[in-house]
Amino acid sequence: MSWEERIIGVEALRPYLSNESDPDFRGLVEGLARQQSATWPMLRDAVAGLERVEYKQLSVRGSEVLAQFNPQRIVSTAAKVDAAAIKQRPCFLCAENLPPEERGVAFGGDFVALYNPFPVLPRHLVITSRRHIPQTIEGNFGTLLDLALNLGEEFFVLYNGAACGASAPDHLHFQSCERERLPIIHDIGSWGRRILSNDSRIETFTLKDYRLNALIARGNDREALIEWFDRSVRLLAEVTGAETEPMINLVATRDGDLWTLIVFPRSKHRPDRYFAEGDAKLTVSPAAIDLSGVLVVPQPDHFAKITSRDVEEIYAEVTLDGAAFGAWLRDCV
Numbered sequence: 140m141s142w143e144e145r146i147i148g149v150e151a152l153r154p155y156l157s158n159e160s161d162p163d164f165r166g167l168v169e170g171l172a173r174q175q176s177a178t179w180p181m182l183r184d185a186v187a188g189l190e191r192v193e194y195k196q197l198s199v200r201g202s203e204v205l206a207q208f209n210p211q212r213i214v215s216t217a218a219k220v221d222a223a224a225i226k227q228r229p230c231f232l233c234a235e236n237l238p239p240e241e242r243g244v245a246f247g248g249d250f251v252a253l254y255n256p257f258p259v260l261p262r263h264l265v266i267t268s269r270r271h272i273p274q275t276i277e278g279n280f281g282t283l284l285d286l287a288l289n290l291g292e293e294f295f296v297l298y299n300g301a302a303c304g305a306s307a308p309d310h311l312h313f314q315s316c317e318r319e320r321l322p323i324i325h326d327i328g329s330w331g332r333r334i335l336s337n338d339s340r341i342e343t344f345t346l347k348d349y350r351l352n353a354l355i356a357r358g359n360d361r362e363a364l365i366e367w368f369d370r371s372v373r374l375l376a377e378v379t380g381a382e383t384e385p386m387i388n389l390v391a392t393r394d395g396d397l398w399t400l401i402v403f404p405r406s407k408h409r410p411d412r413y414f415a416e417g418d419a420k421l422t423v424s425p426a427a428i429d430l431s432g433v434l435v436v437p438q439p440d441h442f443a444k445i446t447s448r449d450v451e452e453i454y455a456e457v458t459l460d461g462a463a464f465g466a467w468l469r470d471c472v
């Protein structure tokens with residue numbers, strides 16, 4: 140089945156739309172949720188399953204993290220993402236390999252928004268390239284901003300780098316979910332800030348003594364943000380010695396006329412405890428949502444035993460350490 144056959148237009152979605160004669164992208168995405176729930180049992184069951192996930196509230200260096208027991212996510216958390224495994228499996232983001240019932244809404248001429256049948260948060264979308272091209276942010280950062288703008292204030296949009304969380308490193312994609320439960324969004328509004336720069340176009344800051352190192356940029360000028368981001372990524376590659384794209388996870392939101400971008404620079408993909416044996420083993424594989432404060436734990440015994448200290452150590456292990464983070468900030472602001 141091709142993308143042309145997968146993409147569902149306004150007329151076919153009409154029975155599922157609220158009374159809008161000319162819905163925007165956001166309206167179409169709402170209609171798609173109803174259409175897919177009505178016609179795709181796997182998604183309907185997954186959405187029902189999401190309502191039953193358990194949360195454990197943890198305080199990690201004074202900020203709230205929600206450990207989420209979500210057994211449906213084991214496919215992603217434990218996904219084999221090495222080059223050999225990727226080469227052998229059929230790509231699950233290519234049109235011809237999707238489940239027969241899966242439909243999408245076009246985003247521009249190059250992307251299609253689909254519902255994720257393994258959701259972490261409500262209205263979990265995967266916005267996938269129509270082409271099977273590698274996951275890379277270079278040249279695609281503008282799409283992240285455009286998605287945040289078009290989905291609006293109830294959503295956040297994310298990018299997981301090919302080597303640090305993307306379960307399809309060979310196929311360019313973004314994700315988006317409802318933002319209400321994402322702790323870092325609330326922290327940005329309430330936590331003490333260290334302002335790094337504040338020119339007329341972009342403000343950059345970090346959160347003081349926060350549970351992990353993240354750089355936040357805010358602005359309303361799309362071109363200026365792209366320019367700032369491209370430069371920051373180049374400098375991060377220099378600081379971390381990365382020969383290709385440095386390991387990053389990104390979260391973007393849009394409020395009023397402002398974009399907010401959270402950059403999580405990484406030092407490694409999976410923590411040592413992912414690979415440990417026996418009691419020490421913790422099957423967690425942090426990417427953008429996990430670093431933002433909803434840490435997915437698909438195994439029941441691991442969910443039962445995980446503590447605030449474990450999460451603090453895992454965050455410290457997989458994100459950029461203080462010295463390298465400081466060096467990067469000095470260069471890029």
Ligand SMILES: [Zn+2]
Pocket residue numbers: 230231232233270271272309310
């Ligand atoms: Zn593909």
